[in-house]
Amino acid sequence: AQKVTQAQTEISVVEKEDVTLDCVYETRDTTYYLFWYKQPPSGELVFLIRRNSFDEQNEISGRYSWNFQKSTSSFNFTITASQVVDSAVYFCALSEASMDSSYKLIFGSGTRLLVRP
Amino acid sequence: DADVTQTPRNRITKTGKRIMLECSQTKGHDRMYWYRQDPGLGLRLIYYSFDVKDINKGEISDGYSVSRQAQAKFSLSLESAIPNQTALYFCATSDLGPYNEQFFGPGTRLTVL
Numbered sequence: 130a131q132k133v134t135q136a137q138t139e140i141s142v143v144e145k146e147d148v149t150l151d152c153v154y155e156t157r158d159t160t161y162y163l164f165w166y167k168q169p170p171s172g173e174l175v176f177l178i179r180r181n182s183f184d185e186q187n188e189i190s191g192r193y194s195w196n197f198q199k200s201t202s203s204f205n206f207t208i209t210a211s212q213v214v215d216s217a218v219y220f221c222a223l224s225e226a227s228m229d230s231s232y233k234l235i236f237g238s239g240t241r242l243l244v245r246p
Numbered sequence: 247d248a249d250v251t252q253t254p255r256n257r258i259t260k261t262g263k264r265i266m267l268e269c270s271q272t273k274g275h276d277r278m279y280w281y282r283q284d285p286g287l288g289l290r291l292i293y294y295s296f297d298v299k300d301i302n303k304g305e306i307s308d309g310y311s312v313s314r315q316a317q318a319k320f321s322l323s324l325e326s327a328i329p330n331q332t333a334l335y336f337c338a339t340s341d342l343g344p345y346n347e348q349f350f351g352p353g354t355r356l357t358v359l
Binding site (some may be wrong): 160 | 268277279286287288294304334336345347350352355
């Protein structure tokens, strides 16, 4: 069965520190997609990145970077030089090209990141 | 204007009351979803719809029903609300395919007393 695990419930860092949010997934599909979403204190969910199972290239976008490793079923998210505005709950999610074509998103339980000034 | 809107944004109701949460989207997507978010549990899928004629149960559909009135509108109903349905509810839309991200509404915070 598909599953997404975010073992870090809450992380607290001081501004300018680097921080990595872990995401481990389980799936039997060979074709799947991984996502990261951010939920700031205001509550909305903001899409950050998508990665498909055939593309293991790391991605960098400004201070954000993502490390996808199929060998360890992980899709970790690193924030470099964290800022107070990065404080949010971050969700990792998995979507499979399932037989019923539902393409449901399976979410992890989220990691709450607190960046202190 | 927001692409995905939800009404109401906050609602307090009593046990046994019927309540409807509404979702509208202007993205032109066929797929729409309802999730609930509980602390420490992430988001769990309640119902999803591929188009007006297609409604499917998600992981936690018991106690809920939905209506897809049009491509742009997807409503979630609690026929007889109970306290453990107190949660943050999100509507989302997406284009066809597992590779497309879902776009979320701002959420409805529901409290059942």
